[in-house]
Amino acid sequence: MKSHRIDPLTCREAVARLDDYVDRELSEAEMGRVREHLETCEACAGHFRAEEQLLHQVREKVRRIAVPGGLMERIQKRLASG
Amino acid sequence: MSVVDSAPGVERQPFESLFTPLLSSAYGAAFRLVQNRADAEDLVQEAALQAFRAYHTFQPGTNFKAWFFRILTNCFISRYRRTKKERGDVALDDTQDLYLFRRTAEAGMHGPDANPAQALLGKLDEEQVAEALAALPGEYRAVATLYFIEDFSYEQIAEVLGCPIGTVRSRLHRARKMLQRALWQVAVDQGLVPRPAAPEVS
Numbered sequence: 001m002k003s004h005r006i007d008p009l010t011c012r013e014a015v016a017r018l019d020d021y022v023d024r025e026l027s028e029a030e031m032g033r034v035r036e037h038l039e040t041c042e043a044c045a046g047h048f049r050a051e052e053q054l055l056h057q058v059r060e061k062v063r064r065i066a067v068p069g070g071l072m073e074r075i076q077k078r079l080a081s082g
Numbered sequence: 083m084s085v086v087d088s089a090p091g092v093e094r095q096p097f098e099s100l101f102t103p104l105l106s107s108a109y110g111a112a113f114r115l116v117q118n119r120a121d122a123e124d125l126v127q128e129a130a131l132q133a134f135r136a137y138h139t140f141q142p143g144t145n146f147k148a149w150f151f152r153i154l155t156n157c158f159i160s161r162y163r164r165t166k167k168e169r170g171d172v173a174l175d176d177t178q179d180l181y182l183f184r185r186t187a188e189a190g191m192h193g194p195d196a197n198p199a200q201a202l203l204g205k206l207d208e209e210q211v212a213e214a215l216a217a218l219p220g221e222y223r224a225v226a227t228l229y230f231i232e233d234f235s236y237e238q239i240a241e242v243l244g245c246p247i248g249t250v251r252s253r254l255h256r257a258r259k260m261l262q263r264a265l266w267q268v269a270v271d272q273g274l275v276p277r278p279a280a281p282e283v284s
Contacts, residue, residue, distance in 0.1 A: 015179050015180065018179070019251075019254065019255050019258060020251070023235075023236070025235070025236050025251070047180050047183055050180075050182075050183050050197070050198045050199055051180075051183075051199075053197060053198075053199035053200065054182060054198070054199035054202075054203065054262070055230075055258075056199075057199050057200070057203040058203070058211060058215075058230055058261070058265075059230050059231075059233075061203070061206070061207075061208045061211040061212070062114060062208070062211055062212055062215055062230050062231060063110060063230075063231055064208055065109065065110040065113050065114075067105060067106050067109045067110075068109075068119060068123060071105065071109065071123060071126070072102065072105055074123075074127065075105075075126070075127055075130045076098070078127055078130070078131055079097075079130065079131060079134050
């Protein structure tokens with residue numbers, strides 16, 4: 001496949017892709033454009049790092065939930081009784 | 083309780099063997115959706131019962147987790163959103179990009195090794211972060227719960243919620259911004275960060 005020269009992203013364009021970039025939901029070509037911008041823009045790189053760290057820490061904190069003892073048994077009983 | 087009727091070509095596993103490994107994540111998601119243990123347990127039990135009854139419609143070889151979570155979120159939407167008062171503490175107006183980054187910077191919380199996430203999240207315990215998530219309006223909380231707790235991709239969230247992937251993308255984008263605003267508000271309310279002197283920016 002031929003590669004085409006594409007204009008570098010501005011900071012505004014990079015930030016507009018922030019969510020999709022940290023979630024790996026951009027195409028490979030778009031991921032590459034954002035990476036190129038981050039390599040040359042320390043301010044945006046800092047913003048992106050902060051966003052990734054924030055998401056990671058929120059995940060860590062909201063995931064710790066203990067399942068009540070005996071829940072599976074209560075569900076099995078309910079399914080058995082229809 | 084096993085359902086073992088086979089589909090052509092793919093062996094149908096007993097319902098229990100597919101459901102049991104999901105119990106922990108299903109309960110976790112339910113708890114974040116309804117915010118208390120009794121309602122979370124009811125929600126999981128109701129979803130399990132509906133899934134069990136509808137198991138003959140599940141296509142063996144497809145994604146059971148996405149199938150089950152679709153039932154779980156539908157139960158949440160039909161049973162809870164109509165009966166429980168939506169908190170919806172977070173304004174739906176547009177919050178600026180990089181909200182927390184800006185607020186922590188304004189509050190002088192960026193040290194030489196600036197890590198705004200650590201600066202704020204390090205001050206909040208699990209319940210306070212959950213409180214911020216609970217402040218999102220229901221449809222945004224559902225997307226955020228599937229995203230943060232289950233690590234579903236946009237495509238999987240779309241499959242669970244039965245909506246276009248573009249809707250997931252836009253809801254999740256707004257949910258993340260609302261969550262940043264809610265996290266900051268929780269920290270302000272708890273006196274963990276300086277209360278803003280000027281009117282809050284949107």
